Amino acid sequence: MLLLNRHPDHRQPLSEEDAATLGLAGADEAERFLAARDNHAETPLHALPALAAELGIDALHVKDEGKRLGLGSFKALGGAYAVMHLVLEEAGSRLCRAVDVADLHKPEVKAVAAQMTFACATDGNHGRSVAQGAGLVGARSVIFVHSGVSNERVAAIARFGAEIVRVAGDYDQSVREAARVAAERGWTVVSDTSWPGYERIPGLVMQGYTVIVRETLRRLPQPPTHVFLQAGVGGFAAAVAGHLAIMLGEDRPKAIVVEPTRAACVYETAKAGRPVTIAHSKPTVMAMLECYEPSLVAWRVLSRVGDAFMTVDEEDAVAVMNRLARPAGNDPAIVSGESGGAGLAGLIRAAGDNKMRAALGLDGNSRVLIINSEGATDPGRYAELVGMAPEEVAQARLPA
Numbered sequence: 001m002l003l004l005n006r007h008p009d010h011r012q013p014l015s016e017e018d019a020a021t022l023g024l025a026g027a028d029e030a031e032r033f034l035a036a037r038d039n040h041a042e043t044p045l046h047a048l049p050a051l052a053a054e055l056g057i058d059a060l061h062v063k064d065e066g067k068r069l070g071l072g073s074f075k076a077l078g079g080a081y082a083v084m085h086l087v088l089e090e091a092g093s094r095l096c097r098a099v100d101v102a103d104l105h106k107p108e109v110k111a112v113a114a115q116m117t118f119a120c121a122t123d124g125n126h127g128r129s130v131a132q133g134a135g136l137v138g139a140r141s142v143i144f145v146h147s148g149v150s151n152e153r154v155a156a157i158a159r160f161g162a163e164i165v166r167v168a169g170d171y172d173q174s175v176r177e178a179a180r181v182a183a184e185r186g187w188t189v190v191s192d193t194s195w196p197g198y199e200r201i202p203g204l205v206m207q208g209y210t211v212i213v214r215e216t217l218r219r220l221p222q223p224p225t226h227v228f229l230q231a232g233v234g235g236f237a238a239a240v241a242g243h244l245a246i247m248l249g250e251d252r253p254k255a256i257v258v259e260p261t262r263a264a265c266v267y268e269t270a271k272a273g274r275p276v277t278i279a280h281s282k283p284t285v286m287a288m289l290e291c292y293e294p295s296l297v298a299w300r301v302l303s304r305v306g307d308a309f310m311t312v313d314e315e316d317a318v319a320v321m322n323r324l325a326r327p328a329g330n331d332p333a334i335v336s337g338e339s340g341g342a343g344l345a346g347l348i349r350a351a352g353d354n355k356m357r358a359a360l361g362l363d364g365n366s367r368v369l370i371i372n373s374e375g376a377t378d379p380g381r382y383a384e385l386v387g388m389a390p391e392e393v394a395q396a397r398l399p400a
């Protein structure tokens with residue numbers, strides 16, 4: 001299913017506040033904070049000419065976020081960055097002087113951080129980032145996980161010293177429970193989704209993601225004409241499409257938002273023209289995209305810079321994981337977790353359908369950008385879905 005954006009705000013400039021969140025200064029700060037982290041290497045950008053030829057387009061590039069900060073997903077950029085930012089802000093106000101990222105290890109800043117507790121709900125990846133950020137600055141973290149989060153994913157969060165709270169129900173219920181308990185205890189919620197009255201911190205999380213665009217634009221031989229972006233609550237797609245729009249203006253690529261058919265809250269929101277909560281369906285293999293309510297900030301951005309919204313099926317996601325693991329021609333192999341390749345699944349669907357090709361203007365001149373948003377963040381599940389032995393997965397996960 002493909003829906004073109006017919007919202008009255010489509011192609012309007014971002015609101016002043018969203019432009020500030022996703023603009024140059026914020027992206028600069030996100031990169032500066034990232035550079036201060038130990039394992040901050042830029043992630044690879046791969047060209048896949050064989051797959052591009054097969055899809056009848058000029059070029060296909062995949063930015064591989066599976067290699068980000070040892071956490072296995074782009075989420076490493078958001079939650080941890082917001083935690084660092086908030087600790088510096090609090091330290092600045094308590095110490096009555098400006099403090100910057102270089103001061104994070106000073107005893108007086110550490111003392112402030114030690115009194116702060118950061119909480120969030122997660123499907124897995126965001127919680128890992130918040131826990132890592134809190135560990136980095138010496139703060140406490142409490143991460144709320146719903147019943148569908150695998151034990152392997154929970155263990156990966158707990159490894160950073162986070163306390164884990166299991167919540168009965170789904171992601172949206174865990175978001176509400178995290179907000180409720182945090183309000184009661186005076187903790188700071190670092191959520192990757194936003195709701196009325198709670199926008200600034202999710203905005204910071206999205207600001208962290210803009211690093212992906214910066215690194216990509218520096219490496220690409222020519223700017224892309226299309227970008228296919230997977231969405232859960234929409235924060236990732238909005239950050240990438242929003243920063244691309246700010247950087248490239250009228251020359252920005254068409255942004256196509258891709259979701260699982262079983263959890264297409266952004267698609268339904270675009271159809272309704274306002275944020276909607278969708279009915280629950282069966283769980284999707286694209287577990288990180290299983291969200292039923294869009295982020296308010298994300299929708300505000302996507303209503304302007306999202307050009308089309310589409311869905312992909314369970315088998316599309318699994319097929320992409322296998323295709324990236326065993327590529328055609330000389331294309332590089334890429335480890336892409338269950339949710340990581342949904343954008344590519346969207347491109348493959350669209351490229352194989354004449355009506356969609358025409359609607360999106362996909363042709364032999366198109367240069368498409370895809371972001372593999374996660375590697376094998378749940379190695380057991382990955383091995384099962386691509387038919388690899390666990391030892392092979394361990395090898396495949398080695399940094400490039």
Ligand SMILES: Cc1ncc(COP(=O)(O)O)c(C=O)c1O
Pocket residue numbers: 073074075123125126192230231232233234235236237288289291339340373374
């Ligand atoms: C691997 C991966 N890809 C994409 C997304 C979607 O991000 P968002 O929820 O901001 O739309 C997530 C969210 O957790 C994720 O973990």
